[in-house]
Amino acid sequence: MQSKEWSVGQVAKRCGVKVSTLHFYEQKGLIHTSRNGGNQRRYKPDVLRRVAVIKAAQKMGIDLQSIKAALATLPNNRTPTTQDWQRLSAQWNTDLNARIEYLTRFRDSMAGCIGCGCLSMTHCPIYNLDDKLAAEDSGAVILNRK
Amino acid sequence: MQSKEWSVGQVAKRCGVKVSTLHFYEQKGLIHTSRNGGNQRRYKPDVLRRVAVIKAAQKMGIDLQSIKAALATLPNNRTPTTQDWQRLSAQWNTDLNARIEYLTRFRDSMAGCIGCGCLSMTHCPIYNLDDKLAAEDSGAVILNRK
DNA sequence: ACTTTACCTCAAGTAAGCTTGAGGTAGTAG
DNA sequence: CTACTACCTCAAGCTTACTTGAGGTAAAGT
Numbered sequence: 083m084q085s086k087e088w089s090v091g092q093v094a095k096r097c098g099v100k101v102s103t104l105h106f107y108e109q110k111g112l113i114h115t116s117r118n119g120g121n122q123r124r125y126k127p128d129v130l131r132r133v134a135v136i137k138a139a140q141k142m143g144i145d146l147q148s149i150k151a152a153l154a155t156l157p158n159n160r161t162p163t164t165q166d167w168q169r170l171s172a173q174w175n176t177d178l179n180a181r182i183e184y185l186t187r188f189r190d191s192m193a194g195c196i197g198c199g200c201l202s203m204t205h206c207p208i209y210n211l212d213d214k215l216a217a218e219d220s221g222a223v224i225l226n227r228k
Numbered sequence: 229m230q231s232k233e234w235s236v237g238q239v240a241k242r243c244g245v246k247v248s249t250l251h252f253y254e255q256k257g258l259i260h261t262s263r264n265g266g267n268q269r270r271y272k273p274d275v276l277r278r279v280a281v282i283k284a285a286q287k288m289g290i291d292l293q294s295i296k297a298a299l300a301t302l303p304n305n306r307t308p309t310t311q312d313w314q315r316l317s318a319q320w321n322t323d324l325n326a327r328i329e330y331l332t333r334f335r336d337s338m339a340g341c342i343g344c345g346c347l348s349m350t351h352c353p354i355y356n357l358d359d360k361l362a363a364e365d366s367g368a369v370i371l372n373r374k
Numbered sequence: 375a376c377t378t379t380a381c382c383t384c385a386a387g388t389a390a391g392c393t394t395g396a397g398g399t400a401g402t403a404g
Numbered sequence: 405c406t407a408c409t410a411c412c413t414c415a416a417g418c419t420t421a422c423t424t425g426a427g428g429t430a431a432a433g434t
Contacts, residue, residue, distance in 0.1 A: 089410080090410085090411070091409095091411080100392085100393075101411085102393055102394080103392065103393085106391075106392060106393090118400095120399075120400045120411085120412090121399085121400080121412065122400070122401085122412075123411080123412090138334075138338065140391095141334065142331065142334060143289070145391090146390075147390090174338065175335055175338060178331060178334065178335040179335065181331060182328055182331050182332055182335065185288065185324060185328050185331070186328055188284075188287065188288060188324065189321055189324040189325065192284065192317050192320065192321060192324070235380080235381080236380085236381070237379095237380060237381080246422085246423075247381085248422070248423055251382095251383095252421075252422060252423090265430095266382090266430045266431075267381085267382065267429085267430080268380085268381055268382075268429095268430070268431085269381080269382090286421095291420075293420090
């Protein structure tokens with residue numbers, strides 16, 4: 083295990099993703115890499131955390147574009163610090179809370195709604211949850227709701 | 229507004245979906261319909277609720293295949309009763325609780341994880357949330373986690 | 375009757391998030 | 405030096421959940 087640079091295969095193995103996924107993320111601008119003399123990718127160690135964060139965010143239900151946008155707030159002139167990463171996770175924490183609240187309200191409305199005669203697009207609380215939330219919260223733009 | 233049968237356009241309008249979506253759901257076996265003399269679709273009123281339920285379930289993050297499976301538990305020889313629908317929503321309520329719990333745990337782990345040095349695939353709580361949940365809950369198979 | 379609107383089918387297109395394959399080069403173990 | 409494995413690029417393919425378009429028929433309005 084060298085401490086300086088990683089090949090794409092090594093990164094893939096460490097991150098639990100396929101090589102093709104790393105190619106794909108690179109093409110989409112989510113990760114970056116340099117090349118060695120033979121045109122092979124050589125990664126700096128912080129790519130491991132980047133990929134881990136991408137995967138974590140995906141589990142939250144955030145799409146790649148939004149993840150890319152969030153990652154773009156990291157400094158590009160230096161290796162991100164622990165604080166940089168924590169700022170990111172704090173942002174997502176807000177989104178996650180919103181998502182949890184959304185699902186919670188959904189659950190609380192559902193029992194009454196699905197079984198009842200309420201099918202009105204304009205009155206049913208389930209149909210109108212999105213609007214309610216949109217009217218209520220101001221930040222948390224990154225989270226796209228299902 | 230007639231009380232017996234609906235054309236595809238009327239259903240689409242009432243449900244807030246496109247005609248093509250209804251065609252699509254029919255093709256996928258999520259809804260059913262009969263035809264009139266001119267081969268045009270004529271829907272029974274309960275299709276409105278079906279579509280509403282499909283949309284509601286999708287908002288929860290359930291995919292069409294699972295929704296189809298759940299809808300398949302409804303009686304096909306008679307119009308579903310309120311109780312039939314409530315059984316369905318109770319099922320999903322379980323799933324929804326699991327999903328909420330998942331995201332809650334995720335949120336609680338995240339702050340510590342993303343910022344920390346923890347990148348281990350075998351130790352990081354975020355990486356292993358799925359397994360934990362799989363080991364813990366027994367039912368709730370319909371929900372597919374992100 | 376005539377025109378417009380709604381509907382029909384089937385094929386193809388779209389977006390996200392990857393994976394697979396072809397054809398060829400680089401790095402490494404013996 | 406020779407295998408063999410890893411890597412490279414680019415194009416095409418896959419899944420989900422639909423949408424769009426072409427070419428044609430049915431129903432509804434006047």
